[in-house]
Amino acid sequence: MARLKKREINKIVFFTILLILIVLSIIFDEGIVKSVQNLRNSVFDYFLLSITFASNVFIIFFFLTTLFLWNENKRRWIIPLWLAAIFSVLISLLLKVIIQRPRPFEAGVVSVLTILLSELKIGLSTWNFSFPSFQAVLVFSAIPILAKEFKKFKYVWLTFAILVAFSRVYFGAHYLSDVLIGALIGYLIGYLMVALEEKYNLGKRLAQKLG
Numbered sequence: 001m002a003r004l005k006k007r008e009i010n011k012i013v014f015f016t017i018l019l020i021l022i023v024l025s026i027i028f029d030e031g032i033v034k035s036v037q038n039l040r041n042s043v044f045d046y047f048l049l050s051i052t053f054a055s056n057v058f059i060i061f062f063f064l065t066t067l068f069l070w071n072e073n074k075r076r077w078i079i080p081l082w083l084a085a086i087f088s089v090l091i092s093l094l095l096k097v098i099i100q101r102p103r104p105f106e107a108g109v110v111s112v113l114t115i116l117l118s119e120l121k122i123g124l125s126t127w128n129f130s131f132p133s134f135q136a137v138l139v140f141s142a143i144p145i146l147a148k149e150f151k152k153f154k155y156v157w158l159t160f161a162i163l164v165a166f167s168r169v170y171f172g173a174h175y176l177s178d179v180l181i182g183a184l185i186g187y188l189i190g191y192l193m194v195a196l197e198e199k200y201n202l203g204k205r206l207a208q209k210l211g
Contacts, residue, residue, distance in 0.1 A: 022181055029177050030175075034109065036169050037111070052135075052171070054164075057085065061082070065082075067150070076197065076201070076204035079202055084142065085138065087193075088138045099131045101129055105173065111172060112172045113172075131177070132178050132182035136161075136186060137182045139160065139161040141187065142157060143158060165180075
């Protein structure tokens with residue numbers, strides 16, 4: 001009981017801090033992205049570029065699906081994982097179309113690195129707006145699901161998710177508020193998928209049928 005209470009308190013504290021950071025980031029978005037631009041150097045450029053390419057939706061969910069397939073008792077979480085990815089895409093696209101916030105480099109706030117410009121142009125026809133960061137929504141949606149079966153690995157994934165989110169600001173593709181709110185949306189999507197699986201056992205039933 002005490003451990004459960006402490007866990008709930010930690011969640012309240014975490015989300016309170018996150019909401020404060022979101023408010024501050026909205027107020028100081030332009031100044032923050034300009035400050036992050038000053039950190040650019042060749043080492044960070046190529047390291048964070050590799051993180052950006054690794055955050056591709058197909059790479060991420062191929063890796064995570066394989067992770068859950070490895071153990072028969074964990075396969076029930078593949079369906080929630082896929083549903084989280086689908087809802088991440090749909091909600092991100094819907095919010096982008098509704099809000100239509102220009103990306104920092106499009107607004108002339110910061111420059112975008114040449115090595116990333118081609119990658120951004122490929123997606124601009126579909127993901128032509130800054131809010132929210134789809135990559136942040138996607139990677140953070142997996143955290144509640146991973147926490148159910150891979151309690152230690154979730155911290156590795158959290159580190160990866162933070163690097164993905166930071167890389168979007170670093171490259172001038174998003175403002176800090178885009179990635180913070182995207183991370184919150186993604187986490188809530190994943191949390192909802194976990195709650196639905198625990199209530200209805202859809203993934204478990206399918207895993208049992210498929211043997």
